[in-house]
Amino acid sequence: MITKKLIDQIEGEASVYFDLKDEKVDYASIAFPHFIGIENILEGKSVLDALVITPRVCGICGHAHLMACVRAIESAYKNANLPVTLSKKAEDIREFTLILEIIQNHFKWLYMTIIPQISKLSGSYQDQHPLKGAFAASLATKALAIFSGQWPHASYMIPGGITCDPTHVERLQALSHVEELITFFEKECAGIDIDSLLSFRSCKEIDALQSDIGDLEKNLALSKMHLKGFSHDNFLVLGKHDFSTQAKLKQMRVSNVDTRYIELDDAYSPDEKSYAKNATYNGMFYEVGPLSRLISSNYPLIKNMHRRFKDSTYTRVMARVFEIAVLLKQARTLVENLTLDEASFFAPSKIENLSSTGIGVVEAPRGSLIHKVIIQEGVIKKYEIITPTQWNLGSSPKNRLSPSQQAMQGQSVDDALFIFRSFDVCSVCTTH
Amino acid sequence: MARISKEERKENIIIMALNLFSTQGFYSTTIPNIAEKVGMSVGNFYNYFTSKDLLAKELILYISDYLGNEIQKINESDLSTEEKTHAIVKMYFNMATKRPEMIEYFLRVYLSNREVFSENCEGMTCVSSFITEMMIFFDKGVSDGDLHNQDFFSAFGLFMGYLGGMVFLNGEKILPEPINDYEQSISKNIYNALKTRT
Amino acid sequence: MIMNNPSQKISIMRSKLELKPRLLWLQGLTCNANAHSFFNLPNLEQLLNKFEILYHPSLGTEYSFEKISECDMVCDVLIFEGTFDPLLKRNNILMLNILTHYAHNAKHIIGLGSCASFGGMFKASSPQRNTGLIFNESLKEGPLLHLEEKVINLSGCPIHPQWLGFTLNMIVQNRPIAVDELHRPLELYSHLAHHGCTRNEYFEWKVDSKGFGLKEGCLFYGQGCRAPMTHSSCNKILWNEVSSKTRNGTPCFGCTEPDFPRTDLFSTKTNMSIPADVPLGVSKRSYLTMVGMAKTFSIKRLEGKLIDYKKTD
Numbered sequence: 039m040i041t042k043k044l045i046d047q048i049e050g051e052a053s054v055y056f057d058l059k060d061e062k063v064d065y066a067s068i069a070f071p072h073f074i075g076i077e078n079i080l081e082g083k084s085v086l087d088a089l090v091i092t093p094r095v096c097g098i099c100g101h102a103h104l105m106a107c108v109r110a111i112e113s114a115y116k117n118a119n120l121p122v123t124l125s126k127k128a129e130d131i132r133e134f135t136l137i138l139e140i141i142q143n144h145f146k147w148l149y150m151t152i153i154p155q156i157s158k159l160s161g162s163y164q165d166q167h168p169l170k171g172a173f174a175a176s177l178a179t180k181a182l183a184i185f186s187g188q189w190p191h192a193s194y195m196i197p198g199g200i201t202c203d204p205t206h207v208e209r210l211q212a213l214s215h216v217e218e219l220i221t222f223f224e225k226e227c228a229g230i231d232i233d234s235l236l237s238f239r240s241c242k243e244i245d246a247l248q249s250d251i252g253d254l255e256k257n258l259a260l261s262k263m264h265l266k267g268f269s270h271d272n273f274l275v276l277g278k279h280d281f282s283t284q285a286k287l288k289q290m291r292v293s294n295v296d297t298r299y300i301e302l303d304d305a306y307s308p309d310e311k312s313y314a315k316n317a318t319y320n321g322m323f324y325e326v327g328p329l330s331r332l333i334s335s336n337y338p339l340i341k342n343m344h345r346r347f348k349d350s351t352y353t354r355v356m357a358r359v360f361e362i363a364v365l366l367k368q369a370r371t372l373v374e375n376l377t378l379d380e381a382s383f384f385a386p387s388k389i390e391n392l393s394s395t396g397i398g399v400v401e402a403p404r405g406s407l408i409h410k411v412i413i414q415e416g417v418i419k420k421y422e423i424i425t426p427t428q429w430n431l432g433s434s435p436k437n438r439l440s441p442s443q444q445a446m447q448g449q450s451v452d453d454a455l456f457i458f459r460s461f462d463v464c465s466v467c468t469t470h
Numbered sequence: 471m472a473r474i475s476k477e478e479r480k481e482n483i484i485i486m487a488l489n490l491f492s493t494q495g496f497y498s499t500t501i502p503n504i505a506e507k508v509g510m511s512v513g514n515f516y517n518y519f520t521s522k523d524l525l526a527k528e529l530i531l532y533i534s535d536y537l538g539n540e541i542q543k544i545n546e547s548d549l550s551t552e553e554k555t556h557a558i559v560k561m562y563f564n565m566a567t568k569r570p571e572m573i574e575y576f577l578r579v580y581l582s583n584r585e586v587f588s589e590n591c592e593g594m595t596c597v598s599s600f601i602t603e604m605m606i607f608f609d610k611g612v613s614d615g616d617l618h619n620q621d622f623f624s625a626f627g628l629f630m631g632y633l634g635g636m637v638f639l640n641g642e643k644i645l646p647e648p649i650n651d652y653e654q655s656i657s658k659n660i661y662n663a664l665k666t667r668t
Numbered sequence: 669m670i671m672n673n674p675s676q677k678i679s680i681m682r683s684k685l686e687l688k689p690r691l692l693w694l695q696g697l698t699c700n701a702n703a704h705s706f707f708n709l710p711n712l713e714q715l716l717n718k719f720e721i722l723y724h725p726s727l728g729t730e731y732s733f734e735k736i737s738e739c740d741m742v743c744d745v746l747i748f749e750g751t752f753d754p755l756l757k758r759n760n761i762l763m764l765n766i767l768t769h770y771a772h773n774a775k776h777i778i779g780l781g782s783c784a785s786f787g788g789m790f791k792a793s794s795p796q797r798n799t800g801l802i803f804n805e806s807l808k809e810g811p812l813l814h815l816e817e818k819v820i821n822l823s824g825c826p827i828h829p830q831w832l833g834f835t836l837n838m839i840v841q842n843r844p845i846a847v848d849e850l851h852r853p854l855e856l857y858s859h860l861a862h863h864g865c866t867r868n869e870y871f872e873w874k875v876d877s878k879g880f881g882l883k884e885g886c887l888f889y890g891q892g893c894r895a896p897m898t899h900s901s902c903n904k905i906l907w908n909e910v911s912s913k914t915r916n917g918t919p920c921f922g923c924t925e926p927d928f929p930r931t932d933l934f935s936t937k938t939n940m941s942i943p944a945d946v947p948l949g950v951s952k953r954s955y956l957t958m959v960g961m962a963k964t965f966s967i968k969r970l971e972g973k974l975i976d977y978k979k980t981d
Binding site for chain 3: 211
Binding site: 542593598605610619621625 | 938939940941942944952953956957960961963964965
């Protein structure tokens with residue numbers, strides 16, 4: 039028998055169809071029923087307009103779209119043998135604002151989605167503070183907007199640099215917001231300073247924390263999430279940043295990545311029309327996102343978690359929380375060391391003369407995000423966006439399950455719904 | 471006899487000065503020459519204009535306003551862009567025939583003695599009403615889809631340089647026919663050069 | 669729902685003594701940016717506590733969407749975010765039916781963002797059928813036209829959190845909200861985005877920005893800035909309390925106006941070097957006369973860099 043569940047309290051809306059055997063999920067398919075068609079909207083427009091249109095794919099990760107877009111255009115310049123120069127200042131500011139968007143996302147997901155759900159699931163009635171997520175997110179976006187002008191939906195990254203020209207007044211203002219956010223995280227969220235948290239070596243240390251994160255860890259364990267939600271144990275990180283390493287990990291064997299092997303095909307959804315697509319690498323599903331990023335870096339705690347609990351929901355959820363600390367520290371370092379004596383922008387050659395193809399890859403809150411563009415005399419001939427949710431929340435027949443389908447396999451409906459949300463679903467990105 | 475108002479007297483000075491400057495040149499014309507021509511004392515003249523340079527500036531403003539007003543009438547008419555082009559050419563050639571001193575002053579004094587106009591008359595300050603109306607003409611022509619969208623000065627130079635050249639040839643009595651005979655062909659040339667390229 | 673002021677927990681029960689207005693947040697085709705922008709409101713908790721929130725897409729609320737879609741209750745304030753698509757279904761029920769039911773009973777309807785106000789960015793998804801609640805761009809057309817006197821449009825892509833904060837607080841206080849012909853509150857949309865821009869002096873003296881990435885110069889002449897033609901208070905009530913697009917060198921894209929999104933957003937449309945659009949309400953003749961004057965002056969202070977880090981660092 040097929041049971042349908044409408045999922046909200048995610049970004050947008052999705053339906054999951056469960057085929058149950060002995061009250062356990064024998065097969066789950068996923069449908070994303072709403073379609074926007076941003077790629078069609080982009081065709082025929084000046085390619086610079088994509089810097090305004092593509093952030094509007096998503097209200098929570100529009101900044102990542104902006105960066106993927108600007109990288110795609112810059113790569114098109116390079117592919118046409120036209121130089122694009124970026125100052126270190128411009129690169130650092132871009133990185134800083136991208137990181138802060140990821141941080142705001144993780145805070146909202148933690149307080150608005152995961153804690154309320156684990157509280158229900160574990161029966162622990164952990165205190166729920168959804169607006170703590172909003173408060174922390176608003177501090178992050180404040181620091182971000184100092185350079186981008188606003189959040190959401192800024193368009194301050196342009197081929198050749200950034201539009202802003204900050205002074206130390208702005209830099210210090212941003213630093214003070216980041217410091218305030220770090221204090222909030224340490225006091226209100228982690229219950230420990232970030233340096234200590236980042237040097238943790240085992241899950242026991244988290245378990246001992248008297249804090250929201252400590253409670254979350256205990257409730258995940260109480261709900262046996264360290265034994266549930268296993269996926270393929272395949273990870274992919276495509277974006278190039280200081281806070282993560284590009285890599286493909288198949289059962290922990292590391293190899294290099296090449297975006298040429300990425301493919302898209304229509305999602306399989308027998309019970310409802312879905313506009314989603316599945317993203318695969320060399321024909322295989324990989325998990326993208328914070329867990330992948332941290333596995334490809336070297337954090338003792340995450341290594342320990344993965345050794346003990348593999349890619350369980352416990353590991354997936356805790357990795358995302360841990361990434362907040364990693365990124366807060368990175369954001370502080372960036373803004374502390376930012377130098378302002380370089381130009382913000384070096385004008386590349388005229389966009390009207392550009393006929394080329396480009397690809398832009400970044401790490402978005404939920405994982406690797408790719409923009410591809412074909413440009414003819416400055417006008418978009420074709421635009422393609424591959425979002426993280428298309429990797430993690432793909433929907434395929436039973437013989438070839440996506441990471442989230444695999445993770446829900448064999449679980450009760452309630453557990454499966456929690457596992458589903460642990461991937462931080464974004465339907466608006468999926469069916470852009 | 472009705473009393474002549476101060477404004478009328480001022481206008482009178484401007485007309486006489488235009489005549490003298492454009493025929494005898496800026497430096498050869500003196501204030502006593504002008505005062506004599508208007509029939510007033512040199513002392514009284516200074517009640518109207520405190521210096522020759524200031525008078526020179528007033529004259530160019532006068533011409534610019536005159537041209538600006540004429541082109542504004544054309545801009546505000548229901549004519550098509552092509553008809554407006556013709557109307558501007560016609561107006562300009564008429565002015566060259568009926569008020570040659572104005573065009574002569576513009577070409578021979580204003581453009582040839584820039585040092586006189588360096589103060590208070592920088593850039594386009596003194597010809598602003600004329601330039602503004604030409605801008606309005608070009609802007610409307612482009613937004614109606616009639617004219618090719620290009621740099622303002624490329625278009626302005628083509629239009630006014632051409633007309634100025636013809637008036638110069640006419641003034642030098644080199645043109646075999648009266649200048650008005652060239653009106654049709656020249657406005658056609660200008661429009662063809664400026665129109666949308668397909 | 670349960671909310672928090674970092675550490676304090678307040679449980680909201682609908683007691684008979686304090687009947688709060690019931691608020692319902694529905695979505696058409698949307699990117700959720702208005703919801704996320706609203707989360708940046710500094711006094712969010714205090715404001716939300718003034719309402720009984722029946723449903724919000726990302727906050728845990730009293731009812732599930734399945735329950736809301738049964739349409740057997742009513743709300744006092746209806747917020748609709750996103751473009752209206754007459755074929756859109758949520759939970760397999762036509763959004764038109766859900767929207768009409770709640771709109772009919774609501775005292776106030778808020779079209780949140782440019783999509784809900786005019787069709788906006790996502791109108792292009794299906795341009796033949798998608799509209800805002802009572803406007804299709806600037807034409808009166810939409811599913812709630814018969815209830816237009818109740819509709820307040822908060823245009824913007826996305827809305828500024830304080831614009832919604834203002835509107836909800838005025839509703840709580842039972843104060844009338846005066847609106848313009850596009851149903852936008854006058855107190856938020858009678859300013860232009862230009863008002864309060866830190867580049868104003870460059871606009872006054874017609875000093876163009878020499879390119880992107882500079883503090884100096886005005887973005888109106890070359891970079892496509894629509895601020896002098898756009899109704900919004902972006903430079904009066906700063907974004908995220910700290911900045912605005914134009915202050916940071918990004919041109920205003922005119923996102924609060926019915927014609928958003930326009931095209932060629934990073935360059936100024938000109939006819940023979942003359943701006944095709946001039947500041948609202950100013951005739952082109954007056955504007956060009958003023959430009960002709962201002963351009964003749966050369967003001968050293970406005971031509972150079974404000975700070976040269978090469979010299980100071």
